[in-house]
Amino acid sequence: MGRKLYIRFTVFAAVLLLASSFYYLPYYVSKPGMAQELEPIIEVENGFDEEGSFMLTTVRMGRANIYSYIIAQFSKYQEIYxxxxxxxxxxxxxQYTARQMHLMAGSKTSAIEVAYKKAGIPVNYEYNGVYVFSVLPDMPAEEKLKPGDLIVEVDGQELTTSEEFIEYVGGKQAGTEIELSFKRNGKSKSAELILKPLPGEPERAGVGIFPVDDKEIIVKPPVNLKTDEIGGPSAGFMFSLEIYNQLIEEDLTKGYEIAGTGTISSDGTIGRIGGIEQKIVAADKAGADIFFAPNEDGAEGSNYEAAVRTAEDIETNMKVVPVNNFNDAVSYLESLKEEAS
Structure with missing residues (x-):
């Protein structure tokens, strides 16, 4: 009898443990991810090879269950949000995943533009429509549109850029009905919306979306970035370095393992990202020699400051380098001595 009771208790405890692992709390947990070499996922047609490597760094982010939440509470380089x-x-x-994928697409476009322009190669764009980045609550679009929708026509007129969309809709009065033609997951849809005053701007009418351009960059030689499983904009800067290095004959890596992070704007500005401490840990584990960190023009509490503190805390030999823009990074790499073989 005692043995049967013990077996039942063990089975019950195992089932309870398994079930509780699938019960998610209203939190996310982030932890150090990986440092991934970029050359295998970025290919410029007939591009130049490199001796070292550029690496993007990632943070692992997921919904918290009770166990991951408790572990994160006691882990120095895990964060709870x-x-x-x-x-x-x-x-x-x-919708969150769709937004992250669009941010990634935008970062790739900016990275290509920055790299090709730096290499003196012209770029062109093909506009596909207006991407719905987010939808405001209590506005006409809330019940009709979703983040990730692609608006292709307004009142039967083809509008290819967000600027055209804003100009057309903004020229109408509150109470006016408009018809939107859009695509969702590749399927064509339409919706009628009655414009309302925009929050905080009662003199202007709108549907309540944050529109951005959905565009494809056209370059020669062509470049392919295989980033299906990566979301967000924080790899943009490192993408631009890898692309540029394949476009020019000089190898900027000079045999070093070079990691880093940061958004990239079309003008080459490197922007702040989240999880810099965890990315330093990931880069150190991957054996990086150099880590580029957004300097934010020396602002207090910058990514660079946090990166230096973490590097000192984990006692890494990796050199943390501050960068404000793409040219800063290129100049630093051009001045590097070749890695001793």
Whole structure:
């Protein structure tokens, strides 16, 4: 009898343990991810080879269950975030993922533009429509549109850029009905919306979306970036370095393992990202020699300051280098001595 009771208790405890691991708390947990070599996922047609490597760094982010939440509470380089800190108001997991994928697409476009222009190669764009980046609550679009929708026509007129969309809709009065033609997951849809005054701007009318351009960059030689499983904009800067290095004959890596992070704007500005401490840990584990960190023009509390503190704390030999823009990084690499073989 005692043995049967013990077996039942063990089975019950195992089932309870398994079930509780699938019960998610209203939090996200982030932890150090990986440092991934970029050459295998970025290919410029007939591009030049490199002796060292550029690496993007990642943070692993996921919904917290009770076990991951407790572990994160006692882990120095794991962070806990509320749902509101990660997702937009009313944003679902699916919409959050779609937003991260669009941010990644934008970062790739900016990285290509920066690299090709630096190499003296012209770039062109093909505009596909207006991407719905987010939807404002209590506005006409809330019940009709979702983040990730692609608006292709307004009142039967083809509008290819967000500027055209804003100009057309902004020229109408509140109470006016407009018809939007859009695509969702490749399927064509339409919706009628009655314009309302915009929050904080009662003199202007709108539908309540944050529109951005959905565009494809056209360059020669062509470049292919295989980033299906990577989201967000924080790899943009390192993308631009890898692309540029394949476009020019000089190898900027000079045999070094070079990691880093930061958004990239089309003018070459390197922007702040989240999780810099965890990315320093990931780069150190991968054996990086150099880590580029956004300097934010020397602002107090910059990514660079946090990166230096973490590097000192984990006692890494990796050199942390501050960068404000793409040219800063290129100049630093051009001045490097070749890695001793």
């Amino acid at each position: 509320t749902l509101e800190e990660i997702r937009g108001e009313g944003e679902t997991d699916e």
